[in-house]
Structures are given as C-alpha cells and as structure tokens.
Amino acid sequence: MNLTLWICAGLLAAVALAGGISKTFVPKETLAATHGGGWTEDAGVGFVKGLGVLELLAAVGLILPAVLGIAPVLVPVTAACWVLLMIGAMVTHGRLGESRFVLLNLTYLALAAFIAWGRFGPHSFTG
Numbered sequence: 523m524n525l526t527l528w529i530c531a532g533l534l535a536a537v538a539l540a541g542g543i544s545k546t547f548v549p550k551e552t553l554a555a556t557h558g559g560g561w562t563e564d565a566g567v568g569f570v571k572g573l574g575v576l577e578l579l580a581a582v583g584l585i586l587p588a589v590l591g592i593a594p595v596l597v598p599v600t601a602a603c604w605v606l607l608m609i610g611a612m613v614t615h616g617r618l619g620e621s622r623f624v625l626l627n628l629t630y631l632a633l634a635a636f637i638a639w640g641r642f643g644p645h646s647f648t649g
Contacts, residue, residue, distance in 0.1 A: 545574025
C-alpha cells in the first residue's frame, strides 16, 4: 500500500508540475488558445499565474516533505488541498460544458483523496 501511495503521489506531483509550469510561465493568450484552456479567457493574468504557483507548490508538497522527513504531514494536507482545487476545476469546466475535463479532474481528485486518506490514516508517515 505504501508503494501505491508513493506512485499516486508521484503521478499527481507530475500533473501538478506540468500544470503549474504552463499556468505560471505560458502567456494567458496562448493558454486560452489550447484545448481546455478556454477558461483563462475570462480570468485575470494574476489569477491564472496564482493557480500555477499553487500547482507548483502542490508538486513540491506531495513529495518533498516525505522524502526529506521534514513535516511529512504536509503530504496529506497538500493532497486535501488538491481535492479542493479539483472541485473548483470541475465546476469551471462543467460550466463551459467540457465534460472530458470534468472527468479528468475527477480522476485527479480521486488520486488526491486516496493519498489524503492513506497518509492521514492507516499508512501515515508517523505511524
């Protein structure tokens, strides 16, 4: 189970890293032109870049605390925060009728919920 949780955290961290890099460093106009990026048209540049920074922090928070053994409780906290972020993403894509992205975000939400459950509960780093 521990290995499964690590794999899920690694996958989710890769997703967060990719999304964070694109939202932080790619111009908003370029993001708006990509498939699934239409939501950025009505969002401010600061909001999009802020989400990008949050995703970069999530990528770090899902892996680094446990690897370094410094405040490993941040792993499930980060996963729980990712659940909240994915709820917002699902609402946003749902309003735009992008059901494929809603399902993709639901998958990420499920991974994050699994990590939060496992690391807060039976497979915590402190137990």
